[in-house]
Amino acid sequence: MAGINDIFNIARSGIRANQQGLATTSHNIANINTKGYSRQEVVLESARPAEGKVGSGVRVSAIRQTVDTFLENQLTSLNEDLGSITARNNYLVQADGIFTETDNSGLSLSLTEFFNAVRDVATNPESTIQRTVLLAKGQSLTDQFVTVAQGLNQIRLDTDGEISRHVDTINGLATKIASLNDVIFKVESSGPEAPDLRDQRRVLINDLAGLVDIEQVTLKDGIGINVGGQLLVGGNHANELSTKSDPDNPPLHDVTFVRSDGSEFSISDKIHGGKIGGLLAQRDGDIVTFQDQVDRLAAVLTTEFNQQHQAGYGLDGTTNNNFLSTLTPQAPLANDRNTGSATGSSVAIADPTLATFQGYEVQFSGASSYSVVNTRTGASVTSGAYTSGTPLSFDGLDVVINGTPAAGDVFYVNAQK
Structure with missing residues (x-):
């Protein structure tokens, strides 16, 4: 009782x-x-x-x-998408500004004024005034192409710097999450759940998702977080991301995962979400596409106009003269994963009438055989036997590669660059 x-x-x-x-x-x-x-x-x-x-x-x-776990996971996923879209949009707005036309400036205006000057010279070819105006408009058009190219390149450099800053932020967040994992594990091992600490950890995880796409894994001692297929946070331990020079895109950088022994390997191609994912897509995708289009426009204009100009005569009676400086394409660029000793030597425009001014990949299936693929269309262009130093001729180009390639080696060729 x-x-x-x-x-x-x-x-x-x-x-x-x-x-x-x-x-x-x-x-x-x-x-x-x-x-x-x-x-x-x-x-x-x-x-x-x-x-x-x-x-x-x-x-x-x-x-x-x-807490609704499903909704929380959806929120994390949306943070990844929002971060990517926001970062990508910010720089696309800047790119749009480069191409914006005004009443007294812009690439379209420069092209119009140049061809108007050409028409005036064609109407009155003996006029030195008209010829001087044409030269000035040609220089103005050249300067406008350079301005656009420099603006686009600066966007890529600014994007690259922002990626590096976000990598530093990610490392700081990873360290804090690992620390909270440790505290939560110790508190809950000897008592009830620690809801406030769990909330703090979830905020940090969502902040991290806004910077890079992540995969969460439940571990016995906390939350594990994978980035680019690598364990960034595991229990109370945090690994690091870093950046290193990208040999395929100098002077830009790859995002890398740092191993416990200090060595690094690139994970850029495995990052698709968060601000870094958006910035990589914009830096290595959107802006490169814009650059290629501008470069191709300049290359085609230069080549076609020079061909027409060569057919005419100067006041001194000379002919076969170029009006614009001839193109000097950059040497073939080796893929950074190549294992052979071959190096790109030169690219020359042998026949401008056949040039497409599109991108190509020279792919080696062995030390003595190659094939060429148009990267824009995906079409096979040619193939044959390879000899070091002997030009590979296709689509009006003579491409020279020296040394011994290995199977799987790739070289990138772009005559408009």
Whole structure:
């Protein structure tokens, strides 16, 4: 039979339990504007009966978070998409500004004024004034092409710098998440859940997702986070990302994962979300496409106009003269994964009438055989036997590669660059 003390103890347990409930409600209200905070509720259960049958009151069994795991995962995924779209859009707006035409500037205006000057010379070819104006408009058009090219290149450089800054931020977030993993594991190993610490960790994870796409893995000692297929955070340990020079895109950088021995390997091609994913897509995709289009326009204009100009005569009676400086394509660029000793030597435009001014890949299936693929169309252009130093001729180009390639080696050729 319960005595008066048992009755008082039961009342006391009820007061304590409801005090905890009131404290939890106050905590919820106080944190209503706290980023990432999840509402908490007190879970009550009957206290263990005295002597197995006499009621002992009530006790707090847990303080439970109200969290929808599915929605939280969706939010993390949306943060990845938002980060990517936002970063990509910011620089695309800048690129749009480069091509924006005004009443007195722009590539389209320069082209129009140049061809108007050409028409005037054709109408009055003996006029030195018209010829001088044409030369000035030609220089102005050249300057405009250079301005556009420099603007696009600067966007790529600015993007590259921002990627490096985000990598530093990611490393800081990874360290904080690993630290919280450790604290949460220790607290919950000896007591109930730590909902406030879990909220703080979730905020950091969402911040990380805004910078790079992640994969979360539940581990016994916390949350594991993979980036680019590599474990960035595992329990209380955080690895690091870094950047290193990209030999295929100098002076730009690859995003790399740092191994425990300090060595690095690129994971750029495995990052598709977050701000870094958007910046990589913009730097190595969108802007490169714009650059290729501008370069091709300049190359085709130079080649076609020079061919027409060569057919005419100067006031001194000379002919076969170029009006614009001839193109000097860059040497074939080796893929940084090549294992052979071959190097790109030169690219020359042997027959301008056959030049497409598109990109090509010279692919080696062995030390003595190659094939050429048009990277724009995907079409096979030619193939044959390779001899070091002997020009590979296709689409009006003579491409010279020296040395011994290995199977799988690739060289990139772009006559418009």
